[in-house]
Each structure stands twice: as C-alpha cells, then as structure tokens.
Amino acid sequence: MINCKIVIAVFVFIALTQVLSACLQFRLSDKKVAEYFEKKQYKPDFQVYKVGEREMHYAKIGADSLPTVIFLHGSPGAWDAFIGYLGDSSMVEKMRMISVDRTGFGKSGFGKAEKELEKQAAAIKPILEKYQNGKKIILVGHSYGGPLIARIAMDYPEYVQGLIFLAPSIAPELEKTRWFQYPANWLLLRWMVPSAAVVSNQEIMHLKSDLEEMLPFWENIKCPITYIHGEKDSLVPIENADFAQKKLSNATLEMIRIPNTDHFIPWSHEELIKKAIFHAVATF
Secondary structure (H helix, E strand, O other): OOOHHHHHHHHHHHHHHHHHHHHOOOOOOHHHHHHHHOOOOOOOEEEEEEEOOEEEEEEEEOOOOOOEEEEEOOOOOOHHHHHHHHOOHHHHOOOEEEEEEOOOOOOOOOOOOOOOHHHHHHHHHHHHHHHOOOOOEEEEEEOOHHHHHHHHHHHOHHHOOEEEEEOOOOOHHHOOOOOOHHHHOOHHHHOOOOHHHHHHHHHHHHHHHHHHHHHHHHHHOOOOEEEEEEOOOOOOOOHHHHHHHHHOOOOOEEEEEEOOOOOOHHHHOHHHHHHHHHHHHHHO
C-alpha cells in the first residue's frame, strides 16, 4: 500500500513547483540588464571561458589596474544578484568588480549542476589567474556562495587577500534536508521543477558532505574576513556565525550580526555591505 504521507508530499510538491514556475525568475533577461545600465556612467563587459566541457560566464566592470572584487551568488541565482553593486559608479571607480554565474546557473551551463564545491572552486580558478594584477582580490559570497569562497580560499590561498561572507551556509551540523527536496530530485518529477531550482536542490543536498570534507581545512584560511549575518535568518541559521568564530581561528575576523534581519541582506542592507567592501579594498 502506498504511504499516504508520501502521496500528500508529492501533491504538495507539485503545487509548490507550479507556483515556482509561475512566479519566480532567477536571472534577468539580457534586455532587462541592458535597460538597467542604459543610463549608467559605466557598463559591464561580459566574458565567457571554458572549463572542460562547461562554459563559464561572468560580468566585469572597472579598470584592470584596480583591486578586484569577485561576487558569488547563492542558490539559486545568477550574476545579476549583485547588479546593484556593479551599477554603483563610486564602487566602479575604486575597484574592478566581477560577478559570476556559478556552475549550472545563468549562462554557465544553465540546468547542468555541479554538486561538488571543490569542482566549483576549480571552475573559478581561471578568473583568479587571469585577473591577478599585483593588487588585492577580495571574494564576496552570499548564502551558498559563502562555502564556495571558503573552498576557494582553502584551495587557492595565493590568489585570495580577503573574504566577505554574507549569511553563509558553512556549518555541516546545521545543514538539514527538507522533505520536499527528495521528490524534487526524483527523475519522474524533476521535469516539473524550474531548471534553476533543480540545480539548487542537487547542490544543496550535497552540501553537508562537502562541508564535512572541508572541516580540517578551515585553519588554513589566514586572510582577513568580514562576516555579516541577519539574526532572524530563517533559511541559513545565525548559528553559522558561531561556527565561523570557532573555525577561523587563524584569520582576522570582523563579525557583524544584524538584529531583526532575514537572509536577503545583499539587497536589504546594500549600503552596509558596500561599506564592508570599500573597507576590505582599502585595508585588507
């Protein structure tokens, strides 16, 4: 006999995915991006490179002689999660900014997940190699982008002079698989789910094991770090901040906990984050 709970879960899941398909967009169209920058003083260049069989896509703005800030979005998402930063002329004049479509999102092999953080970090390495110019490289990661910038700093410390964590999912013991993630990964139901959500689900279900694998390497991160997290974050618990304070013992760590604030700090607290980025570029 079919378990009634499973049947109910499947029907609820189908309803949720239909809402997702109808209501959520995880990337801006090229037209919307062009409209956003139409009256801006500075406009980004868009670049593509290959890692194995996968094309990687990113937006770049700012002079090549400046320090570099690389943004890595959460899950799901796209480079334009940080469009408000790339569109800020005061930032463009002080730093070269690069915002990346992570593997499986945007124009970086959309819909084709790369579940392992180690391989995602390797896919970012060509950007680090290409844009080193004797100035600082600062990595900014929101949500899932947080453990990714940590992995990059662990694997390629010679390229990284600072990290800014924005509500990162970094503590393995806090990673919980929710009931609806299982049907989202069933082959028979996957076709109903938006492609970005499929990729997101696959990489998030794999995240706990990735974070457990990273546990011995946190002490190797020695660059300066700013950590920012909302205390009312219902998606990524604030207790990740406690994990950071415990594990980043060899790094200079500035901890900013924002009261009464949820997970979406790149947009709700844009000025605070811009201030942190300016500080990192000037002092890290």
